[in-house]
Amino acid sequence: MLSPYCDSPANSLVCKEWVIKMNEILNINGISKKYGDLVVLDNLSLKVKSGEVVVIVGPSGCGKSTLLRCINALEIIDDGEVALDGKAINPHDKNLSKVREKIGMVFQSYELFPHKTILQNLVLAPVRVKKMNRKEAEKEALHLLERVGLLSKKDNYPRQLSGGQKQRVAIVRALMMNPEILLMDEITAALDPEMVREVLEVVLDLAKEGRTMIIVTHELQFAKAAADRMVFIDGGRIIEEGEPKEFFENPKTERLKKFLHSFTYE
Amino acid sequence: MGFEVLLKGNNMIRLLGGLAAALKISLISVCISLIMGTVFGSLMNDRHPLIKKILRAYLEIVRIMPQLVLLFIAYFGTTKALGVNISAEAASIIVFSFWGSAEMADLVRGALSGISPAQYESSLALGLTYHQTLVYIIIPQIIRRMLPLSINLITRMIKTTSLIMMIGIVEVLKVGQQIIEANRKNYPNAAFGIYFTVFVLYFAVCWPISRLSRYLEKKWEA
Structure with a gap:
């Protein structure tokens, strides 16, 4: 895709901004995180482009x-x-909440608001935050809701829904804010297999x-189907990343080979 | 059966007056307990280990001590030991608030700890501010969890006001006794009629409150 602004040098600044916007939404640059002595993230960098689906295993x-x-x-951090951006x-x-608006997140444990109906869960943030x-x-x-097949549940409370239904609602709740990027944190890990x-x-x-x-997941079959790029993390570092096909069929590092092998039974 | 004594003179009015005296003390104490209990309860967490220990000890003391002993300490004990002369009403309010705040604090603590940290996180992740998270997500859940239990505490506090006659407050039970004493000759059966009426009065106050709690529990469960 070409920017309408990128045709003359006079517009180079606008153009540059546009290119950044189109290419990298998120730039994680050398982040580290420790809990006491335990290093959880070790100088980790990752860039995510617009429209890209990055799956982390x-x-x-x-x-x-x-x-x-x-x-x-x-x-x-x-x-x-x-x-x-x-x-x-x-x-x-102080404006951290403004940034978080643009980053949707779905949790392993759904975390719908139990005192609100499904519909109330969905409209809360758009109304209170976006003033919609x-x-x-x-x-x-x-x-x-109709798109995820849960229209009939709109007036139910979260506890009346199955795990899979709750998680679909949680995804919709994140989508309601129309975020630039969605973070999915092991969203099927708490589900019964038939709901995954x-x-x-x-x-x-x-x-x-x-x-x-x-997307952070343990579902490798799903990762293969959804990912534009696979990332393998161990010990707080990216050990290997690449196209899904290469990643699964031709892992280069010993650690990834071992990790992938742990999912197979022979 | 002894009910006719109620119609004599202004006996019924006097009984109701006694009930009002008891209700006044419990109402003031409940209000103080709600406020202090909320403050104490929100401090009883691992972020304030020392305060938590102190409040824990406070709660244990209140639970172990019979309310009557507390009333005697507050009313008779303070006069001699501290040289202060507080009214029986003030002493009762102090004791009931002291008791109610401790119990309420434990209810608030329980309700707060029952809400998972991820509830805060999922709200913050949606772009709500911390303040909005408290107002729309956390506090409504705490109220729903606490209300049935705090209503139970309130009815217990109302019932326990029957003890304050022991430090000389003329509340409903005391008025009842006075009426029975005064009419011992003409109405030997007055005891049954009067005490039964006292029972009905307590019931009339506490039953609607506990119905309300039952109703809210049902409503929020739906």
Whole structure:
């Protein structure tokens, strides 16, 4: 895609900004995170382009969830920088909530608000944060609910839904803010096996639609299907990354080979 | 059956007056307990280890001590030991608030610790500020968890006001006794009629409150 502004040198500054915008949404630059003596993230860098789906895998405790939580400053990094749209995210900034608006997040444990109905869960943030008109927000919510096949649940409370249904609602809740990037933190790990598919199909749909996403998962089959780029993290560092086909069929590092092997039975 | 004594003179009015005296003390104490309990309860977490220990000890003391002993300490004990002369009403309010605040603090602590940190996080991740998170997400959940239990505490506090006659406050039970004493000759059966009426009065106050709690529990469970 070409920018309409990129045809003359006079517009070079605008053009540059546009290129940054189109290419890199998120730039994680050398971040580190420690809990006491335990190094969770070790000088880790990762860039995510617009429309790209990055899937992160790795053994448990490798730092992949912490990485997601550092992106929207739920964890405060000790070193390095996370930049969204070329602007560094400052965890102590008063306007941090404005930045978080643009970063959607879906949690392993759904975390719907139990005292609100599904519809209320969905419109809360758009109405209170984006100051969207309630009627409009509800219309949008119903439209998205229909897309994930949960329109009939709009007036139910979260506890009346199955795990898979809750997680689909949680995805819709994140989408309601129309975020620039979606972070998915092991969103199927707490689900019964038969519900995993209904959730992952929604995510695949979003991937096809061109949503920018960072997905942390243990579902390798799903990763293969959804990812534009695979990243393998161990010990708080990126050990290997690449195209899904290469990544799964021709792993270069011993550690990734071992990790992939641990998922097969012979 | 002894009910006719109620119609004599202004006996019924006097009983209601006694009830009002008891309700006044419990109402003031409940308000103080709600406020202090919320403050104490929100401090009873691992971020304030020392305060937590102190409040823990406070709660244990209140639970172990019979309310009557507390009332005697506050009313009779302070006069001699500290040289202050507080009214029986003030002493009761102090004791009931001291008790209620401790119990309420424990309820607030319980409700707060029952809300997972991820509830805060998912709200913050949506772009809500910390303040909005408290107002729209956390506080409504705390109120829902706490209300049935705090209503239970309130009815217990109302019932326990029957003890304050021991330090000389003329509340409903004391008025009842006075009426029975005064009419011992003409109405030997007055005891049943009067005490039954006292029972009905307590019931009339506490039952609607506990119904309300049941109703809210049902409503929020739906």
